[in-house]
Amino acid sequence: MRRFVKRILIFTSSCILIYVVSVIYIGLISNNGLGKNFVFPIGNYGHSMLRLNEVKTHSRVDILILGSSHAYRGFDPRIFKKHQFDIFNLGLSSETPIQSYYLLKKYYSQLQPKIVIQEIYPLLLENDGTENNSFLLANEPIDMPLTKLAFNNFNLQNLNAWIYGAFRTILHLNDQIELPEKFGEDTYIAGGYSQKDEVPLDTSKTLIAREYIPLKEQLVALDSIQQFCKSKSCSLYFVITPVTSVEKHHILNWSRIIQQIEDIHFVHDFSRLPVLHDTLHFYDSDHLNQKGVEIFNPILINEIFHQRN
Numbered sequence: 001m002r003r004f005v006k007r008i009l010i011f012t013s014s015c016i017l018i019y020v021v022s023v024i025y026i027g028l029i030s031n032n033g034l035g036k037n038f039v040f041p042i043g044n045y046g047h048s049m050l051r052l053n054e055v056k057t058h059s060r061v062d063i064l065i066l067g068s069s070h071a072y073r074g075f076d077p078r079i080f081k082k083h084q085f086d087i088f089n090l091g092l093s094s095e096t097p098i099q100s101y102y103l104l105k106k107y108y109s110q111l112q113p114k115i116v117i118q119e120i121y122p123l124l125l126e127n128d129g130t131e132n133n134s135f136l137l138a139n140e141p142i143d144m145p146l147t148k149l150a151f152n153n154f155n156l157q158n159l160n161a162w163i164y165g166a167f168r169t170i171l172h173l174n175d176q177i178e179l180p181e182k183f184g185e186d187t188y189i190a191g192g193y194s195q196k197d198e199v200p201l202d203t204s205k206t207l208i209a210r211e212y213i214p215l216k217e218q219l220v221a222l223d224s225i226q227q228f229c230k231s232k233s234c235s236l237y238f239v240i241t242p243v244t245s246v247e248k249h250h251i252l253n254w255s256r257i258i259q260q261i262e263d264i265h266f267v268h269d270f271s272r273l274p275v276l277h278d279t280l281h282f283y284d285s286d287h288l289n290q291k292g293v294e295i296f297n298p299i300l301i302n303e304i305f306h307q308r309n
Helices: 002-030 045-055 077-082 097-111 122-126 130-139 144-152 156-170 216-231 245-249 254-262 290-308
Strands: 063-066 087-089 115-119 186-189 193-196 235-240 267-269 282-284
Touching (some): 002 156, 045 097, 063 097, 097 130, 097 144, 115 216, 122 216, 130 144, 130 156
Parallel strands (some): 063 087
């Protein structure tokens, strides 16, 4: 019996070792992973690594921005600076409230913001956060809080990204990457912002009208963000950035989702501003172009300023 158990342990250990080595090998030869179960978006996609590298050396700010690509493409630090606000934008692609809460806890003591703006994209509330975990695991050093975040939502994609991310962390491989500020149509602006080149509206995205059901875990994360900010006497604003009319109308239960969020905290819903036009101020159905950002940001700032005074 003892010999049988020993053989089982040796076999299991061998399988684990072979699996880990295989994941690392695939990561090394494929760079960004391979297939849906191994996604590792390292480097400049959405300027994730530049943003996460910059925040580690950043000093105190007035406003911390959290959220998805609508955050890092929708809040321009240069515009806020003109209104006497220093901000840092910690938005990441497909960032859900679960990851926002992780980032808030990790960087709050360093940045000491007086205001936190949590951008909310209603569609992402039914997302379990796996996609954004991949961005964090690929572009942040693996530590215990990030490990806990990844394994709280255990699946093969998170496991593979964690294995390869831990390997890169141990060998400091990400330290060797030189990142250009210009990547495709995007330019990185200090403070966490990605500015899109002037491009025509992309209408290729297929939108199927349906209802979206927020996950309980995402609503709990929003409540945790609120409780955290309250404990720090930090003002919190839930914000929905502008989208095109087509984008908003395909979410059949938009009002119901907003009500669910407002059961936690008031929402500033800027999804449809009359001064913004689909063909002039957006580069796709749910992201503002630079012209749109330059209209939206002062409107947002004035509303926040008015309410704080």
